[in-house]
Amino acid sequence: MADQVVPFSNPAGRELFWHSASHLMAQAVKELWPGAFLTIGPAVDDGFYYDVDFPAPITEADLPRIEARMHEIVDRDSPIVRREMPKSEALEFFRARGDTYKVEILNEIPDATVSLYEQGGFVDLCRGPHVPSTGALKAFKITSIAGAYWRGDEHNKMLTRLYGVAFPTQAQLDEHLKLLEEAKKRDHRVLGRDLDLFSFHEEMGPGLPVLHPKGAIIRRVIEDFWREEHARNGYETIFSPHIGKATLWETSGHLGFYKDSMYAPLEIEGQKYYLKPMNCPFHMLAYNNRQHSYRELPIRYCELGTVYRYERSGVLHGLLRVRGFTQDDAHIFMRPDQVDAEVTQVLKFVLFMLRTFGFAEFDVYLSTRPEGRVGTEAMWDTAEGVLLHALDEARKAGLISSFTEDKGGGVFYGPKIDVKVKDALGHAWQCSTIQVDFNLPERFDLTYIAEDGSKQRLVMVHRALLGSIDRFMGALIEHYAGAFPLWLAPVQARVLTITSDLEAYGRGIVDQLKAAGIRAEGNYSPEKIGHKIRAAELEKVPYMLVVGKREAADGKVAVRKKGKGDEGVAVVADVVARLAGEARERR
């Protein structure tokens, strides 16, 4: 059976190409370190990797050597040959080499026959297919080196993972590397510092950001919009404290299921208090403070609740993975007959919010019953059916194009819908989650009084639209590369005077903008206009309003839109109205 040649433009072809490149890298490693053992080396979304058990640690400094050897192997242009053999024979082959990793993999392959690939004396167990010869692999780069546990299990040995990418031509590789550079410039951590949005400090501790005034404006704009829309959608805001007694977390089950993510308790007057990792228990108590009639439902409690979770130091990452963050949380209490309509409404709400922030592409997942769960099968059947129905409705309405079912991916207390947004570079960010919860209503004995006067168990849905406000900000920063649309921009307009003697005129314009609710400031320094424009462009201010003698003479400004250039002069009042309008429309 000969391997088919599949073009690189095709996803399968790309995978084949990258997988072959992975073998090429493996051969180079094996030639340079004969004592190294190869484990697994697949193609991944944006390249390939190979996990290697090296006899002694290697470092980044070794990468050029490996690349050089790879080029040598390419020049040899060895044919890549597939050989099939009985599993037992392959086992013997790898056992003889003392290659326990390949033996372990082989033992898990159910087939009686396996395939090996050979290229210039280098042999690896592989399903294939591959490019016909090593000469086909022209352009590649080992991009990084990292540790990775054998089989991803931290109880296993730590291997060395080499990541790489490969392309049929050098031009394509260069293009790809350029794209990576671009992505680096959009990194929210870099922009967060350059645009003076937030910072981290050793003195405060890892995973604990502090928002600077400009970052705080973005946060406040997000929150104001959020509150407004929640009020409009029938939510009531509540506020809950940051700590709660141990008994509360015992009731909620967090001390049983979530303890590893919670911080050690504080002791106050002989009682243990825990920093909250979630807001749910407080909302449950607020609901349960009095009896509720079926007529009141659904009741929707929302809160921008700041929670604290222990995250292992190695996983912290800018605003995306922190130890204290604010969830845009809500808990909806309802009758069983209301769940369908409510979930559908929540999903629409989610998509409305995300679209308003400028995201147009979503990855939507339905996660169903996992092993080890609470609730009856009938409850799961109903809840999964409801979520599925909501997703179907959203699809029919054109709100989403499709969704993926993650079988067994639900939480122990109920099924859920997750929505990830895709940013301008195509990266997916986990944001929204809509979860049916069978657990807390039982634990907190949440009920309502039905039409016939009986006490009934209610259904509770837990949801977050943006997920973590902090993470969402990170997503926005990268999506817009720091160049926020007007309504989100910390500074919306900057007045730039051609000469410093026009300061008074400039200040007048700033005042008019501010009076209209525009976040405006002026730059009246005696720098040249080109300098001021460059500064404003770099700070990604959406509008630059340039004023010189000509404009000052007849009450006008020259409008320059960031990234677009000079738009010509306009009357000040018109410009103020235009910006105010854009901000109001959240553009």
Place this chain on the structure above:
RNA sequence: GCCCAUGUAGCUCAGUGGUAGAGCGCAUCCUUGGUAAGGAUGAGAUCACCGGUUCGAUCCCGGUCAUGGGCUCCA
């Protein structure tokens, strides 16, 4: 937490076993110039922290902390 790497001025980065340098930014002064960098001068650094080796450590060694790339998990 684990593996590897990194930590020098606000930022980006040079550099050396004899206590540091550039560009940008910042301050002051000059310049008042029409759409992405005008000029001069100046301030600014216990070279992450703690310990060791050494006559002497920013540099070598050890530890700690933080950061980065991953593994794992998740908002």
